[in-house]
Amino acid sequence: MATTPDPSPTRPRTRGPLAVLVAVPLIVAFALWAFAWSAARTAPHDLPLGVAGPPAAVEQLTDQLHQQKGAFEVHRYDDEASARQAVRDREVYGAVVATASGPKMLTASAAGPVVAQLLTQVATRAAPEGTRARTEDVAPAPAADPRGAALSASVLPLALAGVAAGGLTVLLRLRGTPGVAALLGASALVGLAAAALADSWLGILTGNWWAEAAAFGLTVLAVSSTVAGLGTLLGAKGIGLGALLSVLLGNPWSGVSSAPEMLPEPLGVLGQLLPPGAGGTLLRGVGFFDGRAVDTPVLVLTVWAVLGLAAVTLGGLRAGRPESRQPDARRAPAVDRVPAG
Structure with missing residues (x-):
């Protein structure tokens, strides 16, 4: 008895391995781009930073911060207490306070230890020659996870x-x-x-x-x-x-x-x-x-x-829905018909 060949086409056996060879490198390349590019380009971009103190000193500090184009978004405050509260309210990541003995940087390592370290470096550069930059962590990270x-x-x-x-x-x-x-x-x-x-x-x-x-x-x-x-x-x-x-x-x-x-x-x-x-x-x-x-x-x-x-x-x-539960006529199994007699 002759058998009828299956009319459905068979997929080439090379399609599966080829898909793996193409898809895996693309996924890895995409993951490396997403993770490595953002890590390699880490730098401040409009980072909210407060400035407080006398108007003349605040203006000078603002000019120094604006020299780093696009790095900081400067928020001005009247005094140290206002700047300190702004850091605790998460309006800014830190604040530079102009004092008689030089600038003082208020940081919040709980908001990001990396940012707090960056602001400490900014305070060091802004300190006059022969003076030491002063920093105060007003919202410290927990002792169990100081680096976050x-x-x-x-x-x-x-x-x-x-x-x-x-x-x-x-x-x-x-x-x-x-x-x-x-x-x-x-x-x-x-x-x-x-x-x-x-x-x-x-x-x-x-x-x-x-x-x-x-x-x-x-x-x-x-x-x-x-x-x-x-x-x-x-x-x-x-x-x-x-x-x-x-x-x-x-x-x-x-x-x-x-x-x-x-x-x-x-x-x-x-x-x-x-x-x-x-x-x-x-x-x-x-x-x-x-x-x-x-x-x-x-x-x-x-x-x-x-x-x-x-x-x-x-x-x-x-x-x-009732129509979603009805059997699909196109998927109904074929019934073998037996000739009469």
Whole structure:
């Protein structure tokens, strides 16, 4: 009995290895560009810096700072007390105070040890010859993490946790209410666990414990819901796109290891519009500054979370429609017909 050849064309066996040979180098090159370029171009770009003191001295200090074109965004204050409060309110990263014995630099290592070190060097250059620059850390980093390395290292695990939660939600086909509940529950548990590790055990955060847990959880929720929402709408490609935004772009552009203003333009601005960058800024605000200047990062994270959860809910509604549950006639199995007799 003759067999009918399969009419469906077979894919060339060389297509798979060729795709791997092309895709992997491109991904590695893109990751190196995203991570290495921002690190190699670290420098101040419109870094907010305060100046306080007598008008004549303030004018002289302002002129010296403006000589470094585009490096600093100068904010003027009447006296040292006003400048000190501005640093604590996160209006500026530091402030130069003109005194009778020379300039005095107010820094905040909790806002970024790299920036505090940079401002110390600025004060040293601005000090008159034969005098020693004076610096005061008005918002010091915790003793358990004086260089901010542990806090910087916590952003990537949060992004990975969000990608894992969102990816599993898509792979397990959790849509609608079950998907939303899974994302909310996973984010809340991650927030509690992260706060217990970062605050209670390691001591790298020193703020309100519940506010820190909420910041961790909201960051993970923004990432996970974005990945799940894109995966629900686009499938596996959506999961990859969410991972690209959160890990390959969001992590190196977050500025948490230094400051957003230390990244090349416009990476600092773009990074704060992605969940890892907004989450890092939020963690600093609730961990060291009593929740000051956190309105923008909370808004950014909330928008990502709401859009992702809406996409997951929409996917559940589409899956629940009667027409979506009907079998596709084109996919119906063929029935062998037996000739009569």
